[in-house]
Amino acid sequence: MLRLSTLFLRTLREDPADAEVPSHRLLVRAGYIRRAAPGGYTWLPLGWIVYRNVENIVRAEMDAAGFQEVHFPALLPREPYEASNRWTDYGPNVFRLKDRKGADFILAPTHEEVFTLLVKDLYSSYKDLPLHIYQIQTKYRDEARPRAGLLRGREFVMKDSYSFDIDDAGLERSYEQHREAYIKTFDRLGLPYVIVSAMSGAMGGSASEEFLAPIDVGEDTFVRCTNCDYAANTEAVQVRRPDPIALDGLPGALVVDTPDTPTIQTLVDLMNARADLRHPDRDWTAADTLKNVVVKLKHPDGSVSALAVGVPGDRDVDLKRLEAQVGPAEVGTFDAEDFAKNSALVKGYIGPGALGEDNSSGIRYLVDPRIVEGSAWITGADQPGHHVMHLTMGRDFTPDGLVEAAEITDGDPCPRCGSALEIAKGIEIGHIFQLGRRYATVLGLNVLDQNGKSQVVTMGSYGIGVSRAVAAVAETTLDDKGLCWPREVAPADVHIVITGKPAEDTWPKGEAIAAALEARGLRVMLDDRPGVSPGVKFKDAELVGVPTIVVVGKGLANGTIEVQDRRSGDRADIPVDAVIEHLVQLCTT
């Protein structure tokens, strides 16, 4: 039984100044967590109970799916990460340290390598597969900017599982099993989620989906269709490609004099104002122009190359989307110095004429899928103050390929059904990922198949942010009075408030009810603080967020106990001799 008279708890009357996000504010205010380090939090007794409830739900669902729990150290040597190249790839995001002999260690940000090596250590036959193992472990990432309390910390707890299969069909099945287990887990946690397609290209896998809790304070942007069930991380959205247009009879390309038009808007305004350049039927818009943006790619091996991206002029290049396509290379800006080195590029007037690996700049040129064969564009003529109109894709220029790099906007057509997409924010609470053979290959995880031939194992990796899930549950359930936990993760089933003076009947009665409920298997929190005014007790009960609040007070004179539902605020007066049964019913159904 949790007695508030002795519980290590201090609720705050006012919001902490350093917390902005509601879940963070309330978890601190209601005495669940305290900040202990930049991006690191101490779990107080109530928080730790909730954390363990969440962890146990996750564990129970993993076990129910037949996955086996193991536990690695968080402190790991450099070598495995060297083998997968992530010692360098991870860059400043890993905490690195040295032992007394000067050997390198890391605080693991993720465990793919050591899981792979563990299986390599013990297994060598196809008969041992498939295998699913997982752990619930503290992870460390030196985030540039930890924020929002538990939502993005530098130390956090993650459940990470890995599947090992002999072939692609097996991986497919393993992935599906994990997907099912995740659905059950999040349903049980009472956490709303959207399953979105995510990027997998950079890691060499074939399928990847994220579970996002749709909340405005989330850091991930995703789209979902207003009509069908398509949903994707914005980085992974595949734009609908219009049908090609026949090339016959289109007007020829025409270079026109357009002084002082270095931006799309100035260009469109000038074209609409000039009689000789106007569109015969309508005004030109930014969507009629082709904008070419040059960026620098920094490759993991340290080399740098230039890349040109062509997008319709009414859209910006979304650097995150671009980076997801070109990963593991990083995208940087092409600055004045870079322009100076490449005389074929005229800033503000860059056109396809100068781009492409076969053209004067030699810069690889990728275009948005909307740039289809036969589409005609107004674009740069590669000389100051000049543009070219009617420049037609497939006739006047041919890019080196396509790239999904244009920003996605509200109302864009769904790639599946064509209806409008809407943009939303979410917290990533889970990620499932068909990793493939990348790690198994570099770390040499092979098994013998039926024919005695050595085969590279194919892997999946699957994560749930356990500590983050606590914040996500809080965030999706709280209201203006405080936290509001779903029963299964709540620190207790009932929160009994005793009002009146310790000498009055309410006190022994409250104690008796608490004991009786506990004997019936309910988890009880009892506010037995003497000399604390009823108002304070009510406010604290609402702040702490136990789903059922029981008030032993004034009603006792008439033989009733008040039972409140924290979420709805509904109150009912229950006769004293029926209250135990009533509550047991309430809390177990």
Added chain:
RNA sequence: CGGGGUGUAGCGCAGCUUGGUAGCGCGCCACGUUCGGGACGUGGAGGCCGGGAGUUCAAAUCUCCCCACCCCGACCA
């Protein structure tokens, strides 16, 4: 890493412009009153004013450097 903001008692804040006794509310302790929606009185405890250097007779206050936190952006298997 860039831009903006903030560091003063456990929490929320004032004081800084114009240098001179460190304050308020909540919380905490003692006693008394009160007891169904954040009660009241009286008396208390609690501070290296984020850290360091400097200017000055004298620094929370002025100057420089550093650190931390919050917000926006960059970054985020």
